[in-house]
Amino acid sequence: MYVRPQHQEAPLTFGVSGMLWKDSLITYDRQTRSLWSHVTGKALKGPLQGTVLTVYPSSMQTTWAQWRRLHPRTLVLSKRGRGGALEGMHDVYEDYFQSETRLGIFGTKNPDASLPGKEYVLGVSAGAARSAYPFRHLSVQPLVNDRVGTEPVVVVFAKEAATATAFSRRVGGKTLEFRQLRVAGGDLLMTDAETGSTWRALEGVAVVGRLEGQRLGQVPGTMAFWFAWKQIYPQTAIWKPAWCHSNELELMLRRQLGCRAGWQGSQARGVLDLRGDEMTQVLARLQQRRGSCHSEREALR
Amino acid sequence: MRTPGLPASIALALLLSLTAAATARGQFGAPEALDGAPIYTVLPVDAIPAIDHPQYVPAEEAAAFLKPDEPVMGVTGGGEAKAFSLWQLHIHEIVNDVIGGTPVAVTW
Numbered sequence: 001m002y003v004r005p006q007h008q009e010a011p012l013t014f015g016v017s018g019m020l021w022k023d024s025l026i027t028y029d030r031q032t033r034s035l036w037s038h039v040t041g042k043a044l045k046g047p048l049q050g051t052v053l054t055v056y057p058s059s060m061q062t063t064w065a066q067w068r069r070l071h072p073r074t075l076v077l078s079k080r081g082r083g084g085a086l087e088g089m090h091d092v093y094e095d096y097f098q099s100e101t102r103l104g105i106f107g108t109k110n111p112d113a114s115l116p117g118k119e120y121v122l123g124v125s126a127g128a129a130r131s132a133y134p135f136r137h138l139s140v141q142p143l144v145n146d147r148v149g150t151e152p153v154v155v156v157f158a159k160e161a162a163t164a165t166a167f168s169r170r171v172g173g174k175t176l177e178f179r180q181l182r183v184a185g186g187d188l189l190m191t192d193a194e195t196g197s198t199w200r201a202l203e204g205v206a207v208v209g210r211l212e213g214q215r216l217g218q219v220p221g222t223m224a225f226w227f228a229w230k231q232i233y234p235q236t237a238i239w240k241p242a243w244c245h246s247n248e249l250e251l252m253l254r255r256q257l258g259c260r261a262g263w264q265g266s267q268a269r270g271v272l273d274l275r276g277d278e279m280t281q282v283l284a285r286l287q288q289r290r291g292s293c294h295s296e297r298e299a300l301r
Numbered sequence: 302m303r304t305p306g307l308p309a310s311i312a313l314a315l316l317l318s319l320t321a322a323a324t325a326r327g328q329f330g331a332p333e334a335l336d337g338a339p340i341y342t343v344l345p346v347d348a349i350p351a352i353d354h355p356q357y358v359p360a361e362e363a364a365a366f367l368k369p370d371e372p373v374m375g376v377t378g379g380g381e382a383k384a385f386s387l388w389q390l391h392i393h394e395i396v397n398d399v400i401g402g403t404p405v406a407v408t409w
Contacts, residue, residue, distance in 0.1 A: 001376065004397065004404035011404035013397045015351045018344035019331060025394060026340065027351075027408070028329065035329055038408050044335055056405050059376045064384065065369035068360055071382035074375070076363030077396065078356040079389060086366055088389030105343070162372070231338070 002041050002053035007031050022231045023104035039222070039232045055125070057218040060202070066161035069186065070202060103227045110227050114238055117227035122164035123236070125220045126151035130236040132229055133157075138164060141241040143181035143190060143201070145169065148237075153219050154178045155239075156201045158188050164223065167204040167216035351395035357383065374409060376400055385409075 004011035012029040014036070019026040025038040034046025041053035060067075067074060081087035096102055103110060103117040110117035121132040129149025135157070138144070142157035152169040154176075169176045176192040181201060183189070188201040197209025204216030222229075230236060326342045334340060363384070367373070372387040379401020387409060390396070396407040 001374070001408060002406045004406050011397075011399075012406075013351075013353055014395050014406050014408075015347050016344075016349040016394050017329060017331075018342060018346050018348055019326065019329075020341045020343050021335060022338045025408070026331075027395060027406075028346075033329060035331060045329065045331055053406075056376070056378075056400075056403070058378055059374060059407075061372060061374055061387070063369065064363075064367040064371045064373050064386075067373050067375040067382075067384050068364075071375065071377065071384075072360065074360050074382040074384050075357035076360060076367065076373075076384045077352075077386065077389060078358050079366045079386065080356070088386050088392055089366070091388045092391050161370075 001056040001059045003056050005051075005053065007048075020105070023108055023228050024232065037232075039224075039228075055220040057220050060163060060165050061223045062158070062163035062202075063161040066158065066163060066202075103225070108227060108231070110230075111234070112226075112230045115226040117225065119226040120162070121224055121226050121229055121238075122155060122157075122166060123222045123224050123229040123233070124148050124153060124155070124166045125222075126153065130229075130233040131239055132226065132236050133164060133166075133239045134226065135162070135164070137239065137241050143178060144239065144241075145177050146239060148219070151219065154190075154216070155221075156181065156188070156190070156204075158202060163202065164221065165202060165204075166219040166221040168219050169216070171211065171214055171216065349392070349394050351397060352393045353397050355396050355398050374407060376405070376407065378403055378405075 004013065007029075008031070010031075012031055014027045014029055017026045017028045017035060019035070021037060021044070022039070026044070027036045027038050028034065028046075029036065029048065032047040034043045034048040034051075036043050036053070041055065043049050043051045079086045079088050091097070100116065100118050108117075115121070115132075115134055120135040122135075122138070124131050124133065126148040127150070129151070131146070131148040133144065133155050138155070138157035139159055142159060144155040146153055146155065152175045153166050154169050155164060155166045157164045169178070174194065176194050178190045178199070179193055180191045181188065190199050190201040191197065192199065192206075192211065195210040197206045197211040197214075199206045199216075204218060206212050206214045326340065328346060331340050367386060373384045374387060374390065376383050376385070377400075381401050383398070383400060385396060385407055390407070390409040394408065398405055398407060
């Protein structure tokens with residue numbers, strides 16, 4: 001999503017050119033007929049060639065139920081098309097999205113097999129740096145304190161709504177670390193380690209504590225298929241949880257053993273349901289691995 | 302288009318190249334490729350119609366035509382919140398709008 005810049009005292013308006021580049025739309029502006037890449041926001045050709053659009057950061061891809069919960073008084077684009085009939089009542093791309101192997105309409109090959117081509121990622125941009133947060137990893141660790149280039153970011157993932165969003169961790173000259181992602185009263189919340197303030201995690205706003213009222217700046221993040229993101233940004237980093245094993249149960253037990261974790265969820269209750277002997281076995285395995293886990297994490301620093 | 306005396310494959314190639322010239326690439330003078338990646342012409346210009354004058358309804362009315370797990374793009378600014386169904390964005394690709402006083406292009 002982009003800010004439409006002023007051109008001769010009116011904002012540019014964009015149309016669909018009918019062309020594709022790197023499996024992404026090329027748009028054009030009606031005023032100058034320049035061509036633009038929809039992913040990079042850069043004018044590729046025409047009088048405005050080289051211009052880069054400013055990203056509008058305050059946007060999020062989520063479900064209707066989740067969005068309405070966050071913004072009860074939201075407006076919604078009407079589905080009445082021309083002639084008064086409702087449009088967009090189903091997903092014309094449903095087959096494409098469910099196919100694990102079709103990449104784009106020209107049968108593009110996955111440019112990087114580190115991830116499957118159709119893996120959803122949150123592609124985050126900060127300065128010149130690009131980082132992809134795969135949904136498979138976010139499903140295991142839905143709260144991530146990270147850096148994209150030099151920018152400290154926090155990535156928040158709400159699995160049921162398939163929603164991922166990224167904020168800067170800089171607040172008032174300090175850099176915060178976030179912990180304890182949890183659902184309370186239907187809202188996704190998190191806590192900062194520095195002040196213990198409670199934040200609404202998908203909105204990046206503090207609601208309780210010393211930092212109440214503070215807002216985190218949203219960092220531009222796009223939900224994309226891995227193959228498309230990698231094509232446009234071959235230099236992208238891929239984030240992985242700094243765990244030895246992406247097993248949800250072990251993650252919870254590591255917390256109990258004192259390894260650092262940034263996640264708390266309904267799975268915690270599952271840990272308490274283990275029978276005593278199962279718990280003993282898992283703990284014993286974890287103790288064995290604990291040494292190698294710590295040394296791997298040290299190596300990652 | 303009949304081109305008597307030419308093999309069918311060459312006739313077809315001529316037809317396709319004439320068609321291509323009449324479509325987007327020709328109109329915009331777009332190059333064949335950029336950064337080593339080809340530019341493909343898939344549709345005529347504006348075959349996918351961007352929305353220039355978006356109409357909005359309140360959440361209560363929208364609930365009648367949106368499913369709870371329907372994917373939407375949500376946008377906020379200047380105290381406003383707006384949601385765009387992705388199923389609908391598939392049909393239009395771009396909405397030229399203003400939110401909280403800022404002109405924006407909602408693209409997906």
